[in-house]
Amino acid sequence: MYTPTVQHFERNTKGRDFVVGDIHGCFSRLQEHLNRLRFNPERDRLFSTGDLVDRGPESHFATDWLSCPWFFPVVGNHELMACAYHAGQMDRTVYAQNGGGWFIGMTPEERSLYVSAFECLPTAIEVETTEGLVGIVHADVPTPGWAAMRDGLMGENAEAFLTLCTWSRTRISSGLPDRVSDVLAVVVGHTPVDRFTSLGNVLFVDTGAVYRGRDFTILDLATLKPVQVREPVQWN
Ligand SMILES: [Mn+2]
Numbered sequence: 491m492y493t494p495t496v497q498h499f500e501r502n503t504k505g506r507d508f509v510v511g512d513i514h515g516c517f518s519r520l521q522e523h524l525n526r527l528r529f530n531p532e533r534d535r536l537f538s539t540g541d542l543v544d545r546g547p548e549s550h551f552a553t554d555w556l557s558c559p560w561f562f563p564v565v566g567n568h569e570l571m572a573c574a575y576h577a578g579q580m581d582r583t584v585y586a587q588n589g590g591g592w593f594i595g596m597t598p599e600e601r602s603l604y605v606s607a608f609e610c611l612p613t614a615i616e617v618e619t620t621e622g623l624v625g626i627v628h629a630d631v632p633t634p635g636w637a638a639m640r641d642g643l644m645g646e647n648a649e650a651f652l653t654l655c656t657w658s659r660t661r662i663s664s665g666l667p668d669r670v671s672d673v674l675a676v677v678v679g680h681t682p683v684d685r686f687t688s689l690g691n692v693l694f695v696d697t698g699a700v701y702r703g704r705d706f707t708i709l710d711l712a713t714l715k716p717v718q719v720r721e722p723v724q725w726n
Contacts, residue, residue, distance in 0.1 A: 492565070492573050494643040494652045497612035499562070505533025507617060507711035509626060511679040511696035512539055512566065514589070515546025516706075517555060519699065523706055527717060531560045537615060537711070539679030539695060540566025540628040540656070543604075544589030546700040556607045565611035566628040566680065567656040576605045613643055613655055619711050622674030629680035630658040631692070635671035656680075662687075662694060675714055686716045 508527070513520055529536065540563050542556075543549035555561050572593050574580035586594055593601060615626040616636070625636050632654035633639045642651035660666070662681045669690035670676050676691060682698035686707050693714060698704040707716045 491577070492570060492609050492652075494613040494648050494655075496614045496616065496640050496643060497562070499535075499615065499617045501618040501620065502533075502535055505530055505535070507535045507537065507619070508717070509537040509539065509677045509695060509709045509711060511699065511707055512541035512682075513543075513546070513706075514541055514568070514700035515543055515549035515551070515592075516699050517548045517551040520706060523708055527708070531558070534560060536561050537617065537626055537677075538563035539626060539677060540564045540611070541568045541679060541696075542566065543572060543593070544568045546589075549589075549592045553604055553607050556610075562615060563611060564615050564626050564628050565608065565613055565656065569608040569611060570652075570656060572601075573605050573608055576601045613652055614639065616673070617711060619674070621712075621714075623672075624711055624714070625670070625673045625676040627676065627678055628656045630654065630661050630678055631670045631676050632658055632660075634668070636673040636676070637671075661689060661692060665689065677709060 510520060542552045542563060571580055571585055571588060571590060575585045575590060575593065582594060613627065617624045631639050632651065633642060639651065659681050667690050670692060674691065675693055677693045677695055679696035681694065682696050683694045685697060687694040693709065695707045695709050697707040699706040710717050
């Protein structure tokens with residue numbers, strides 16, 4: 491059973507903070523990006539918009555990554571689907587169509603290791619930066635302000651807020667330019683965009699890394715801009 495939580499992080503005074511969009515089992519490629527960034531696991535932190543699993547080739551690496559002390563994802567709808575499938579609350583065919591084959595194919599004992607790890611993931615993360623507080627949720631902030639969403643996730647209608655935070659595409663599909671109050675910016679994934687996109691102070695970083703010909707966007711939390719992660723082309 492997943493219970494919504496909000497996790498708060500103090501400013502990283504030792505190193506850098508990054509946020510990556512939906513991973514969907516593409517952990518080796520993400521690691522290559524971290525190597526190019528000279529990511530330092532002793533000092534730097536990697537936040538993620540969730541959806542660590544399904545569709546891609548290495549979903550089974552999720553528990554290894556979740557045990558890393560520098561990796562901080564929010565929960566995505568795919569983690570929630572895995573938990574629901576394990577609890578007998580999700581149709582097998584529907585989950586398989588959504589990339590859950592790797593999970594369906596495991597024994598209940600194996601699945602429970604993933605479920606235990608997914609159930610610990612926060613619904614929302616807030617990180618202190620030099621410029622202000624940055625929020626991270628998988629899909630959207632369904633309220634005018636961050637504080638109201640926080641209250642919603644902790645209140646009587648937590649389940650409804652959880653669903654909106656992890657599934658909603660309203661803001662991006664309607665192009666709503668409204669800012670989310672109480673925070674400097676909010677970083678979301680869930681809906682693949684052709685390139686890094688912002689609406690108001692909401693930043694969309696899921697550039698569909700799992701899809702052919704596309705790649706991750708990794709945002710530097712200090713600048714709220716994507717870091718240049720591609721190696722220059724070598725001509726020789
Ligand atoms: Mn999603």
